[in-house]
Amino acid sequence: MIGKLKGLVDSYGDDHVILDVQGVGYLVHCSARTLQALPRVGEAATLFIEMLVREDMIRLYGFVSQAEKSWFLLLQNVQGVGSKVALNVLSTLSPAELANAVALGDKVMVARANGVGPKVAARIVAELKDKAPGFASVDPGVAGLVAQIEDRQAPRPVADAVSALVNLGYAPIQASAAIAGAVREAGEDADTARLIRLGLKELAK
Structure with a gap:
């Protein structure tokens, strides 16, 4: 099995790169993000490989991490x-x-x-x-708050504050993260108006 390839970029396709490893060209399928992260033709590159083997096909998938x-x-x-x-x-x-x-x-x-x-x-x-x-870098408190809101278990002022920020055009995740920060600062007993003010300050940072 192939787990990693180091070589020179030979050429690019719409969804793949050909990596020249000591004269052997490996066709490696990649995500668009990976292709954009790779260097120019002729330069050295390293890809982590997942090898898919079937009766009628062997295909390599490459990743930068x-x-x-x-x-x-x-x-x-x-x-x-x-x-x-x-x-x-x-x-x-x-x-x-x-x-x-x-x-x-x-x-x-x-x-x-x-x-x-x-x-x-x-x-x-x-x-x-x-x-x-x-893998996530998100604050566990934000994840917990989102889950509470989805399950309709969040305190009414919190849910209303998130809804207000969403109505102002912020994405639900942004709004939830901002109000989670507001709750940390003001406490769970804060009213809707204060949570909204603090949430907007969080978003302005």
Whole structure:
């Protein structure tokens, strides 16, 4: 099995790169983000490799980081997600962005990827939620607050403050993060108006 390749970039295709390793050209399929991160033709590059072997095909998938490779494998554990859809997701979201979206239950963010409909996005978020904390950089308090709001268990002032920020045009995740920060500063007993003021200050930072 091939786990890693070091060589010179020979050429690029729409969804792949050919890496010249001591005179042997390996065709490696990559996400758009990975292709953009690689150097120019003739320069040295390193890719972490996942090798897919079938009766009629051997295909290499390349990643600039182990985190990206890990998410590629994790995504394919979800029903309806194959290698193509997994690469589409990683073309749209970085590993950190994907981890945060999954941790926060942000189905809309995941559904931005080409070929990922609302149902598949919902499955990705639900089935990989337990896997995200190891990769995510999001404050656990924010994830908890989002879960409370989705389950309609958040205190009324908190839910109303988040709703107010969303109505002002902020994304639900941004609004939840800002109000989570406001709650930390003002306490859980703060009224809606104060949470909104503090939330707007958080967003202005």
